[in-house]
Structures are given as C-alpha cells and as structure tokens.
Amino acid sequence: MRYIQQHIKTIVRTYDGAMPLTYFLKNFFKANPKLGSRDRKILSDMAYSWYRCSKGFDYALSFEEKLNSALFLCDTQSSQVLSFLPEAWQQAKTSDVSGRIQFLAAQNIAFNIEKLAPFKAELSDGITRLGWLQSILQQPRLFIRVRDKALVPALLQEHSVPYVWMNESCMSIANGSPVDKILVEDSYVVQDASSQKTGDYFHPHSGERWWDCCSGAGGKSLLLKDINGDIDLTVSDKRETIIHNLLERFRQYGHKRPNAQVLDLTNIERIRESLGTKPFDNIISDVPCTGSGTWARTPEQLYFFKQASIDDISKLQLTIATNAAKQLKSGGNFLYITCSIFKKENENVVEQLAQQAGMQLKEQHLINGIDDKADSMFIAILKKD
DSSP, rough: HHHHHHHHHHHHOOOOOSHHHHHHHHHHHHHHHTTTTTHHHHHHHHHHHHHHHGGBBBBTHHHHHHHHHHHHHOOOOOOOHOOOOOOOHHHHHOOOOOHHHHHHHHTOOOOGGGGGGGGGOOOOTTOHHHHHHHHHHHHOOOEEEEEOOOOHHHHHHHTTOEEEEEEEEEEEEEHHHHHHHSGGGGGEOOOHHHHHGGGGOOOOOOOOOOEEETTTTSSSHHHHHHOSSSSSEEEEEEEEHHHHHHHHHHTTOOOOOHHHEOOOTHHHHHHHHOOSSSEEEEEEEOOOOGGGGGGTHHHHHHHHHOOHHHHHHHHHHHHHHHHHHHHHHEEEEEEESSOOOTTTTTTHHHHHHHHHEEEEEEEEEEOOOOOOOOOOOEEEEEOOO
C-alpha cells in the first residue's frame, strides 16, 4: 500500500492538466516499468477518483484521507481498490451517492459537491446542476454503434461479455470490455450513445451535398454515411493528422473516400477558395467546445477548468458557424452540435447565429445522457431563409 501511495502522490503532484490524463498515465507507467498490470489498474482508478471529487473535501484533510474518501465516493467496485478502504467503508459503498456522502459525514468527513465546479455558468435547458455534478462521480459506459446486428451479439455472447441494447443499433457495454479483440473490425463503431442520437436529426437524401465542417475523426460523417451512403460528402478539419485518421476510418468501414479538406474555418477567404461557390444542401457543424457534457469521462478537464475560457470558446463557435453557414443553400439545414451543457455555448450561440447568418431555428435539444451513463450533447437545427 505504501508503494502504491508513493506513486499516486507523485502522479497528483506532477500532473498539470496539459495533456489528457489517460496519456499522462501511459507515459508515467512507461517510465516506471516495475509497475505491474494490477498496480497500473489501481493507480488509474485512484487518479480518476482523485480528479473526480477531491476538490469537494476540506483542505484540512490529509492526502490519504482525501484519497480514501474519493475512492469510497466514486463509482468504482474494483476489489483491488476496495482493499485500500476500511471494512466498514467497503460495506457502505453499496449505497447511492447521497448515502455515501451521509456515511462520510458520520465519519466527520464533509463533502461539498458544489466545490467540484466553483463557478456558476448557466446550464442548458434539460439538465440540472446537481444531476450533472453527481454524474461526474461515475465513469460512463462504453457504447458501440452496431453495424452487423447478427454477428456482434453472437460474438459478445460467445466471449461472455454482457451487453444491453439501448435501441436497434446502440449497445451499452461495461468499460474495459475487450471489444477490439472480440469483434470484427468493421462490424461496429465505438460511439457514445448521445452522439449516436444526433443522427436522428440528419435525414439525408440520396444525391444531396453534405458538409461536415468540423469533422474530427469522422464519427458524425460515418454515422451519416451509414444512414445513407448515396450522398456527396465533404469533410474538413484544421488538423491534417485528424483528416488522415478520418480517411483511414472510411477505408476501414468500406465507404467511398469523401472530399477532404484541411481548413481553418476562421479564415473565410480560405473557405471560399477551397469549397468554391456551389452551396451545400446541409451542413453539420460539430464545433469545438468546453466538452462539459463529457467531463464524467475526463474529470481532469473539470478539475483544471477556468470559467473565463467559456467566453473565448463561444466567440470561436459563433465565428466558425457563421462562416460555415455562408456555404449553405437557401432552404438548407444547418446542424449546430456541441458536447457542452453550458447555455453560453449552446442556446446563446444559436440565437446569435440565427440573426447573423439569416437562419430560422427549427428546433434545439439537450441530449441528456446521465441516466444512461452516457455523455450529454446539444443539437440545434436551423434553416436558411
């Protein structure tokens, strides 16, 4: 235990949030090869539990007290991690979050969940602050979009991997399940349940011209092509390596190579040079955001978050979306998407976008994934006058 505690103290002392925690831990384990697989699993659980909730405890608590309380409070049932806790705590861990908080209070350990997000950014309609903060304490599930609905469940059953159908094409699976070693490569796509639900608003028709203007590695584009492969698709991102990854994924899943552009959407002249004057029938704009709807997966982002950054991000979102909307035909649909729960990045940007780009808001929704242990996302559909 002392050996493990020395390492977790080093991790917390040296990690500064400059890179995703998962990458930092991989580098840390590589630099400490004597740590076995069991040790790495324990340290990973400890690190994630620490960044999920340590800010909610009193500063006067020792590091060990905070760490044990974080392990108790967070939704990890690993027997290896539980062994670090007193036996009475292990028994009480079966209760819900409120029950765990009450149990800690009986041990004179106060936990204030509001301290996890010591700022008051207004949330989008459809989610509560308490529900969001409580969701940070648990790791979301692994979700896959099933492309072969006969083969995938058969292989999972063969390898005794439990799963739950969320709908006709979305499966929920426990995190850490070795799906990449079990399933056929092109039979599924790893994609969060809420991200998959954005496809319910696409409605592509054969022959239409679509532009996924902030494509990333292509999750929405692949979903779009799986709904209707007979569309004319253009994708763009300002990162060349990401576009390379997208094209490789299109090859992997057997789709025709899209028109791919490396584009900075803050540069309107460059957009026109690259795309020409022919407008698109529909545009998907999954803009950069704080990612607050995904912070249960990446709690370190909440831990190091500065509220002032919301203003800069929302300005960037409006610039990108407004520039992209200039490429939309009259009567076309513009799909504005974020993985944020903050109103300033969602409804507020949409309101300004509609005014500046001459569009009418048709509908907007927060896709609240908390009950499904999924991410939360926002989508608005606007129509160009």
